[in-house]
Amino acid sequence: xxxxxxxxxxxxxxxxxxxxxxxxxxxxxxxxxxxxxxxxxxxxxxxxxxxxxxxxxxxxxxxxxxxxxxxxxxxxxxxxxxxxxxxxxxxxxxxxxxxxxxxxxxxxxxxxxxxxxxxxxxxxxxxxxxxxxxxxxxxxxxxxxxxxxxxxxxxxxxxxxxxxxxxxxxxxxxxxxxxxxxxxxxxxxxxxxxxxxxxxxxxxxxxxxxxxxxxxxxxxxxxxxxxxxxxxxxxxxxxxxxxxxxxxxxxxxxxxxxxxxxxxxxxxxxxxxxxxxxxxxxxxxxxxxxxxxxxxxxxxxxxxxxxxxxxxxxxxxxxxxxxxxxxxxxxxxxxxxxxxxxxxxxxxxxxxxxxxxxxxx
Amino acid sequence: xxxxxxxxxxxxxxxxxxxxxxxxxxxxxxxxxxxxxxxxxxxxxxxxxxxxxxxxxxxxxxxxxxxxxxxxxxxxxxxxxxxxxxxxxxxxxxxxxxxxxxxxxxxxxxxxxxxxxxxxxxxxxxxxxxxxxxxxxxxxxxxxxxxxxxxxxxxxxxxxxxxxxxxxxxxxxxxxxxxxxxxxxxxxxxxxxxxxxxxxxxxxxxxxxxxxxxxxxxxxxxxxxxxxxxxxxxxxxxxxxxxxxxxxxxxxxxxxxxxxxxxxxxxxxxxxxxxxxxxxxxxxxxxxxxxxxxxxxxxxxxxxxxxxxxxxxxxxxxxxxxxxxxxxxxxxxxxxxxxxxxxxxxxxxxxxxxxxxxxxxxxxxxxxxxxxxxxxxxxxxxxxxxxxxxxxxxxxxxxxxxxxxxxxxxxxxxxxxxxxxxxxxxxxxxxxxxxxxxxxxxxxxxxxxxxxxxxxxxxxxxxxxxxxxxxxxxxxxxxxxxxxxxxxxxxxxxxxxxxxxxxxxxxx
Numbered sequence: 001x002x003x004x005x006x007x008x009x010x011x012x013x014x015x016x017x018x019x020x021x022x023x024x025x026x027x028x029x030x031x032x033x034x035x036x037x038x039x040x041x042x043x044x045x046x047x048x049x050x051x052x053x054x055x056x057x058x059x060x061x062x063x064x065x066x067x068x069x070x071x072x073x074x075x076x077x078x079x080x081x082x083x084x085x086x087x088x089x090x091x092x093x094x095x096x097x098x099x100x101x102x103x104x105x106x107x108x109x110x111x112x113x114x115x116x117x118x119x120x121x122x123x124x125x126x127x128x129x130x131x132x133x134x135x136x137x138x139x140x141x142x143x144x145x146x147x148x149x150x151x152x153x154x155x156x157x158x159x160x161x162x163x164x165x166x167x168x169x170x171x172x173x174x175x176x177x178x179x180x181x182x183x184x185x186x187x188x189x190x191x192x193x194x195x196x197x198x199x200x201x202x203x204x205x206x207x208x209x210x211x212x213x214x215x216x217x218x219x220x221x222x223x224x225x226x227x228x229x230x231x232x233x234x235x236x237x238x239x240x241x242x243x244x245x246x247x248x249x250x251x252x253x254x255x256x257x258x259x260x261x262x263x264x265x266x267x268x269x270x271x272x273x274x275x276x277x278x279x280x281x282x283x284x285x286x287x288x289x290x291x292x293x294x295x296x297x298x299x300x301x302x303x304x305x306x307x308x309x310x311x312x313x314x315x316x317x318x319x320x321x322x323x324x325x326x327x328x329x330x331x332x333x334x335x336x337x338x339x340x341x342x343x344x345x346x347x348x349x350x351x352x353x354x355x356x357x358x359x360x361x
Numbered sequence: 362x363x364x365x366x367x368x369x370x371x372x373x374x375x376x377x378x379x380x381x382x383x384x385x386x387x388x389x390x391x392x393x394x395x396x397x398x399x400x401x402x403x404x405x406x407x408x409x410x411x412x413x414x415x416x417x418x419x420x421x422x423x424x425x426x427x428x429x430x431x432x433x434x435x436x437x438x439x440x441x442x443x444x445x446x447x448x449x450x451x452x453x454x455x456x457x458x459x460x461x462x463x464x465x466x467x468x469x470x471x472x473x474x475x476x477x478x479x480x481x482x483x484x485x486x487x488x489x490x491x492x493x494x495x496x497x498x499x500x501x502x503x504x505x506x507x508x509x510x511x512x513x514x515x516x517x518x519x520x521x522x523x524x525x526x527x528x529x530x531x532x533x534x535x536x537x538x539x540x541x542x543x544x545x546x547x548x549x550x551x552x553x554x555x556x557x558x559x560x561x562x563x564x565x566x567x568x569x570x571x572x573x574x575x576x577x578x579x580x581x582x583x584x585x586x587x588x589x590x591x592x593x594x595x596x597x598x599x600x601x602x603x604x605x606x607x608x609x610x611x612x613x614x615x616x617x618x619x620x621x622x623x624x625x626x627x628x629x630x631x632x633x634x635x636x637x638x639x640x641x642x643x644x645x646x647x648x649x650x651x652x653x654x655x656x657x658x659x660x661x662x663x664x665x666x667x668x669x670x671x672x673x674x675x676x677x678x679x680x681x682x683x684x685x686x687x688x689x690x691x692x693x694x695x696x697x698x699x700x701x702x703x704x705x706x707x708x709x710x711x712x713x714x715x716x717x718x719x720x721x722x723x724x725x726x727x728x729x730x731x732x733x734x735x736x737x738x739x740x741x742x743x744x745x746x747x748x749x750x751x752x753x754x755x756x757x758x759x760x761x762x763x764x765x766x767x768x769x770x771x772x773x774x775x776x777x778x779x780x781x782x783x784x785x786x787x788x789x790x791x792x793x794x795x796x797x798x799x800x801x802x803x804x805x806x807x808x809x810x811x812x813x814x815x816x817x818x819x820x821x822x823x824x825x826x827x828x829x830x831x832x833x834x835x836x837x838x839x840x841x842x843x844x845x846x847x848x849x850x851x852x853x854x855x856x857x858x859x860x861x862x863x864x865x866x867x868x869x
Contacts, residue, residue: 009756223729223730223732224728224730225725225728225730228712228715228730231708232705235706235707235708236704236706236707236708238701238702239701239702239703239704239705239716240705241664242703242716242717243684243685243716243717244663244683244685244686246683
């Protein structure tokens with residue numbers, strides 16, 4: 001018989017070890033899946049995890065991609081983790097990411113083709129504001145009408161996708177190329193282009209923003225009353241109220257921060273690597289960031305590592321699509337497995353599994 | 362007259378250090394609604410556990426319809442026709458009503474037949490239930506119905522109900538009472554455990570009162586007043602100590618004609634509360650749990666906001682202020698529930714020190730926390746109040762109840778308040794720690810603070826309080842000097858007879 005015992009204290013060892021174990025198990029289960037698809041599992045795993053960085057052939061292209069893919073993941077996940085700590089579940093970062101991109105691109109297209117140093121900073125503000133605004137919908141519905149922020153924020157992703165499609169086909173469509181869906185290419189508009197800061201590194205303003213966000217979140221969560229109140233509200237809501245925390249205020253703050261950061265991520269993407277408002281602009285960063293937040297144990301430093309790892313699977317996924325003709329969905333299954341294994345393993349952080357003699361009444 | 366259904370004879374049960382039941386004898390008649398009445402810790406639970414086969418008595422015997430009755434486990438009790446509805450439900454949220462009922466049965470019939478029976482029985486007894494609904498979607502009252510229906514399907518002769526109304530709204534209470542009366546009229550006896558006196562007087566044919574594990578009396582509750590029942594429950598053992606009258610200062614805290622709805626659907630709303638607390642005064646508030654104590658504390662601490670002018674500190678309106686606003690003005694509070702309310706279980710003592718002291722102790726500046734200073738403060742509390750713990754890094758939940766209570770009360774006292782409100786300050790705390798806490802509260806009053814102690818422990822209140830009032834169903838009696846109060850007068854205040862004039866003001 002297997003018996004479960006609740007631990008007196010959560011195991012610190014498993015808390016640290018589980019993300020690594022989850023990665024190992026994902027490689028194993030993923031390998032089995034690839035084998036069933038008729039591909040060599042060892043080649044596939046190598047393509048996903050090692051070749052993007054170490055292979056002579058691919059690395060020159062993929063290495064800069066690592067920062068490009070990881071930056072938005074980290075930026076979004078840092079914000080989400082703050083909310084998750086307070087038990088405020090923003091699942092709709094993807095929608096806030098899209099709205100941030102639309103607001104940022106909107107500013108750029110409104111100024112086109114005027115030059116000006118102030119255009120890009122304005123776009124940054126607009127991007128953050130767009131994400132913030134979109135996150136305020138679930139926040140206000142929750143504080144006013146006690147709706148569930150998980151459902152509302154998630155469903156608003158699909159609304160945002162509709163708006164994105166409408167913009168790409170309508171208001172923001174490139175007037176010079178009316179035959180094609182999609183806006184002007186912001187990479188060709190110097191005042192709005194989020195260019196590489198150091199050539200061939202993938203380092204752009206979004207990476208800088210992610211680093212600042214990580215430091216900001218770390219300081220806030222460990223040294224500031226707001227971070228203390230966020231953790232308090234997540235762990236013991238009644239004690240938080242006793243400590244003078246207003247639950248409604250906290251919902252607004254948490255959704256506001258995560259929305260603004262997701263909006264920023266969308267804006268840096270659309271003005272740089274993405275380049276234009278297109279129907280297929282959204283690539284799931286907002287959802288993958290949830291995995292990043294949990295894999296990083298909701299800790300800013302952990303999130304950096306987890307963001308780099310998940311960024312890697314994006315690039316490796318593209319590589320294996322190209323080289324092995326793996327279906328695109330396979331890599332999403334792969335990412336999903338990672339979260340699945342992590343959550344399953346986390347069970348043993350709080351419980352001890354004991355094998356006992358099969359005595360029963 | 363009822364023929365005897367269950368006879369208890371000299372039942373005794375001891376646990377290490379406690380005599381939970383001592384020579385308890387009484388009889389329950391067929392179809393009788395019999396109340397079992399007593400304060401927390403009076404031995405009610407142990408007694409019914411023996412009847413239901415969860416606990417074996419050390420001595421004494423039971424007879425059911427004349428035959429010896431000694432269930433070794435609940436299934437035997439159930440086979441003999443004894444069923445029980447517990448205070449805490451044992452239901453699975455993810456299963457539907459019929460599945461839950463089937464899980465509790467020894468030989469469940471096919472689910473479709475069972476669902477039909479549930480429908481019939483529940484309608485017959487005025488407890489409508491849809492067998493196909495998920496339990497997770499049901500209200501607390503409906504969940505209780507599932508438990509009751511589960512019992513009724515076994516055709517019990519005796520139904521034991523443990524504090525059934527503590528989770529019900531007033532409307533649901535009415536429905537439950539109608540069901541219980543119908544059952545009784547059909548010959549099912551009911552053993553009804555409660556400490557709500559009015560309910561018992563409304564519902565029960567007979568009441569057995571326990572105190573300290575012993576049977577005090579069996580009586581007809583309808584012939585007794587709530588006051589008399591309360592006196593029986595509380596006992597005549599109280600000897601109010603002589604307390605020299607202290608010189609009292611100006612009015613610090615004042616509440617005027619305040620009615621406030623509880624934030625908890627099962628809570629008790631406050632009704633027309635008025636009192637004054639003076640500098641140097643200890644005001645004791647008595648009452649059986651669930652009569653508005655929690656709400657009173659929340660209202661005073663600022664967790665429940667009140668109309669600003671109805672709560673005043675030194676004449677200034679403070680009702681609209683939250684907990685930190687009031688702390689800033691010198692009003693602090695220690696709630697009853699230590700773990701989860703007064704302290705966060707998974708945070709260290711240092712973090713818990715920060716919880717209420719950040720402002721008054723200046724542990725933060727511009728929002729940035731001074732962890733060094735906070736840890737020093739936590740150490741001060743630990744040393745001064747003799748909190749037994751390896752150090753301030755220990756999680757709150759790792760402390761024993763008494764030690765955590767010392768820490769929590771100590772934290773609030775260290776804030777050097779002008780007014781302190783405590784609810785059950787020594788609940789579950791050993792005698793020496795309790796003495797430390799009471800002395801610290803008295804010292805605070807000696808320094809000119811106003812102290813408000815809410816407690817169910819009358820001995821404690823009479824030991825520390827200068828003035829005495831009681832909460833009953835959300836109403837607060839007029840405060841009176843504790844000196845010279847008789848037990849009879851206390852019973853009167855707790856029984857809720859607010860308007861009665863006590864002709865003999867100070868007897869003896």
